[in-house]
Amino acid sequence: MSERTLDGGLDQARRSSLRYLNLFRLILAGLFLAAGREMNLGGAAPNAFVAVSAAYLGAVLLLGFPDAVRRIGFNRIVNLQGIIDIVALAAMMWASGGYRSGMPVLMMAVLAGSGLVSRERTVLFHAALATVLVLSDNVWRSLSGGTPGDFFQVGMACMGFFVIAIVARLLARRAQANESLAASRAAELANQQAINERIIRDMQDGVIVLGADGYVRHANPRASELLGVALAEGTALAEAEPGLAACLLDGTCGSSGLRRLGRTGRSVRCRAMGAGGEGGDTVIYLTDYDEIQRQIQQLKLAALGRLTASMAHEIRNPLSAVSQAAELLEEEKRGDMQARLIRIINDNARRIENMVRDVLALGRRDEVMPDAIALREFTVALVEESCLGKDEERQVYRVEIAPSLTFAADRSHLHQILANLLVNARRYCSGSPGAVHVYAEEPEPGAVALHVADDGPGIAESDRAKIFEPFFTSHPKGTGLGLYIARELAEANGAVLDLAASNTGAHFVLAGRSKP
Structure with missing residues (x-):
């Protein structure tokens, strides 16, 4: 704790103590003036006692206002008030017949109060002044016929002045220091609490x-x-x-x-x-945990990107050669074995092509050109494209989307997301009419949710947490990148692709905005 903080706390405590001491002085001066004679005071010089009491009351009123402290200064006015207290009580003691009037006891009380607000040297000066005045009064009275025994009692009272002044000042100093220390600790605690609240407020958890x-x-x-x-x-x-x-x-x-x-x-x-x-x-x-998963996925994606950047181009070179060879074999038409080889070559070529297409889609994640797409028209066109004009295949899909609904996304991204969901739903559904149900709703103004549900066996509980992981697939000819890329593209467009709870089949929900 700094010296400036300690001094500030002491000054505040001294000013508070001075207000209570001034109140005590005011009560004491008023009591002397109003009931001094009833307390057997002022018997040796009644007029002088009343005059001193009135002057003391006036001095207390004059010096007790805050304006006087501001004009004269705190230390000066404390010193001046202490001198006035000692001199006024000494004069009343003289007018009341000496130390037997009880005035030295009041001087001790005044010295104790002065010890709360004065500095060490000022308190000792007040104690010395009280000693001189009390001894002077006793000497004057002894010369006028007093007994020598009076000096012992007066001497004890004068020793009490110094003891009380010193003890009061030491106790006041300790109390003020403790008060200042407590105020400093409270400020530090409040500051630490504010820091802790700021840390908790900004935590990621x-x-x-x-x-x-x-x-x-x-x-x-x-x-x-x-x-x-x-x-x-x-x-x-x-x-x-x-x-x-x-x-x-x-x-x-x-x-x-x-x-x-x-x-x-x-x-x-x-x-x-x-x-x-x-x-x-x-x-x-x-x-x-979703945020942690996204960070993990980003790390995986960074490592995967370095691999796939070269892998995609390396695969396409032999892929084109395989496709060309298959075309040549098909032209020759030399038997069933060649036809079987051609079919194997074409199947694997398509599989490699799909993998390359999916891998390259990762590089187009940030190429977003959002548009308000008419959802019903877009979905119907995509279903027609997948059905290849076959009526029996078209009946498998049941589309229920209001014509007014739109979805804010990049058109090519939404095409790839929805195509992936439709392919998966068609692959695992029963194939009966309406087995794949595509519908949309508006949960709140400005939001839209597209649902793709099928009546297939559904997704095993153990696989639900892994279906959006790259290269995870339960289909022998799948690449394991479809749903992973679909979710990545959805997030790139400010949408969320998730697997909803369902009693039968798989139920995917693509939630986003209706306008970009």
Whole structure:
């Protein structure tokens, strides 16, 4: 703690003590003036006692205003008030018959008060002044017929002046130093608390402090963002987010892996631990696992990009040679074996071509030219393209999209996303009429959600978390890049592609904006 801080705390404490000391002086002066005779004071010189009491009251009123402190200065006015106190009490002691009037006791009280507001040398000066005046009065009275024994009592009183002045000043100094230290510690604590709040507010993880009664005591903005609900102080967690409250009650929070919580449906890893206080508070940490997955995917993509940049061009060279050889073999028409070889060559050539096309699509992720695409017209055209004009194939698809709905995306990107979803749905559906259901809805103004659902066997629970990973596929002729690239292209257009819960078949949802 700096010297300037300590001095500032002492000055403030001294000024506060001076106000109470001035109030004591005002009461004492008024009591002397109003009831001095009733207290058997001023018997030796009544008129002088009344005059001194009136003058003392006037001095207290004159020097007790804050304006006097501002004009004269704090240390000067404290010194002046102490001198006036000692001189006035000494004069009243003389007018009341000497030290037996009890005035030395009041001098001790005044010296104790002076020790709270004065500096060390000033207090000692006041004690010395009181000693001189009391001794002078006693000497004058002894010369006028007093007894020598009076000097012993007076001497003891004068020693008490110095003892009380020194002790009062030391205690006041310690009390003021402790007060200043406490104020400094409070300021440091408030500053540290502000820093901690700033750190918690800017954390990437959500933080919730939950009371023992189940009400939120504190939550940073990240927690509200992850859960999609406002977590103001005093909010009941069971009402704001029942899923999180349930896992806290059954003790599975932090022990059962990931959870999809809140209105956003994000994958969140939660950890709960006691705050360590007496109130039984619980601190809950929420980590956005979707964000971690995106970062991991970006790292994978960076490594994959270096590989595929050269792989795509290297594959296309032999691919063109294979295709050309297949065409030559087809022209010769030399038997069933050659036809079988031609079919194998063509199948593998198409498979390699699809892989190359998917890999190259990764490089076009950032080439986004969004447009408000008429969703029904676009989807119907894509279905017609995949059906190749066959009526029985067209009946497999059931499209229910309002003509007014639009989807904000790059046209080529949306074509690739939707084509991939339709191919997968057609591959696994039953093939009956309406087996692939394509419909759209508007959950809120400005938003649109496109659904592609089929009536096939669905996706195994163990595979649901891996279907968007690159090179993961359950089809023998699949590349494992279709859904991964579809999600990447969706995110590049500000949309979200996810797998929705479904009792039968697979159900994909592409959610985005209606206008760019």
